[in-house]
Amino acid sequence: MTGHTPSANEKAIFTRTKGLTDTAFTYCAGCMHGIVHRLVAESLEELDVLGKTIGIAPVGCSVTATNFFNCDMLQASHGRAAAAATGVKRVNPDNIVFSYQGDGDLAAIGTAESVHAAARGEHITVIFINNAIYGMTGGQMAPTTMPGQITQTSPYGRIIAQDGYPLRVVEMLATLDGVAYAERVTVDTPKNIRTAKRAIRKAFEYQRDKVGYTIIEVLCTCPTNWGLNPLESADWMRENMFPYYPLGVYRDVKAEGYANIVDAAAALLEEQTAAEAERQAAEAAKEAAKVAAKGGGE
Numbered sequence: 001m002t003g004h005t006p007s008a009n010e011k012a013i014f015t016r017t018k019g020l021t022d023t024a025f026t027y028c029a030g031c032m033h034g035i036v037h038r039l040v041a042e043s044l045e046e047l048d049v050l051g052k053t054i055g056i057a058p059v060g061c062s063v064t065a066t067n068f069f070n071c072d073m074l075q076a077s078h079g080r081a082a083a084a085a086t087g088v089k090r091v092n093p094d095n096i097v098f099s100y101q102g103d104g105d106l107a108a109i110g111t112a113e114s115v116h117a118a119a120r121g122e123h124i125t126v127i128f129i130n131n132a133i134y135g136m137t138g139g140q141m142a143p144t145t146m147p148g149q150i151t152q153t154s155p156y157g158r159i160i161a162q163d164g165y166p167l168r169v170v171e172m173l174a175t176l177d178g179v180a181y182a183e184r185v186t187v188d189t190p191k192n193i194r195t196a197k198r199a200i201r202k203a204f205e206y207q208r209d210k211v212g213y214t215i216i217e218v219l220c221t222c223p224t225n226w227g228l229n230p231l232e233s234a235d236w237m238r239e240n241m242f243p244y245y246p247l248g249v250y251r252d253v254k255a256e257g258y259a260n261i262v263d264a265a266a267a268l269l270e271e272q273t274a275a276e277a278e279r280q281a282a283e284a285a286k287e288a289a290k291v292a293a294k295g296g297g298e
């Protein structure tokens, strides 16, 4: 590893994580992919799982993630990362497997793979980079593009009546029984970066402990395709994306008191079965009362 080695009277207060290779990032200035890479890499290093981790890179700007993460990496075709991660995890159940996917990759061409991997409760961790645009291909509209947002394919702004509403991915996936942990974070300030780091690390801990499928959505900027400088981009994200995509935890089965998705799903079914029995009993009582009233009037 390159860099300055502290002498006896110097103290290192920050070192590059072993989870990243020495290769310099090729992302644009102000792009948040690099910050998220570091958080993923630091989490894997802290959990001491770098030697048994397999990352799945998507097609998108982070197609180059294979150069940066210091663990085994695999390249999946556009949208197929969750399916590739499923296969890798199923043959190596004790390894840590994550996919790292953009919004075009996960929420457009890869929607089916993503939804079904979550529904099956695959023991993988998905790092979902939502920058509201197709970055790599030059800034086309994505399913997560904001209403009114100008892109190369929505020059008059995203028109809801024509293009539909943006997808709220973690909210949608959090409704599925297979999901153990779903949180939306961002990395625009030191405080938010710390929250994002905690979330990413926790997702890997849940995977290690076989709790269930985990997904962390990270709201990110794409200054290049948004046509803004890095600071303006962060402001634009806070103003436009935060209200539509609220930060926070959408599902955490352990915080809800369950050991894993199996226990959580069983408890939900029990609750729903009891509620249905109550509904049927109330309906039967109503019917009986109706019959009795009819009988009384004759």
Ligand SMILES: Cc1ncc(C[n+]2csc(CCOP(=O)(O)OP(=O)(O)O)c2C)c(N)n1
Binding pocket: 059, 060, 061, 062, 078, 101, 102, 103, 104, 105, 106, 109, 129, 131, 133, 134, 135, 136, 137, 142, 222
């Ligand atoms: C099957 C297939 N369809 C389309 C493409 C073109 N393509 C490459 S990257 C991309 C979108 C990337 O956007 P996103 O996933 O949001 O990642 P970002 O670059 O924004 O990080 C598309 C459509 C492709 N490579 N393969």
Ligand code: SF4
Binding pocket: 026, 027, 028, 029, 030, 031, 032, 033, 061, 131, 135, 136, 221, 222, 223, 224, 225
């Ligand atoms: S095009 Fe956008 S997402 Fe891609 S590296 Fe540049 S800023 Fe990042």
Ligand SMILES: [Mg+2]
Binding pocket: 102, 103, 104, 129, 130, 131, 132, 133, 134, 135, 142
């Ligand atoms: Mg994108």
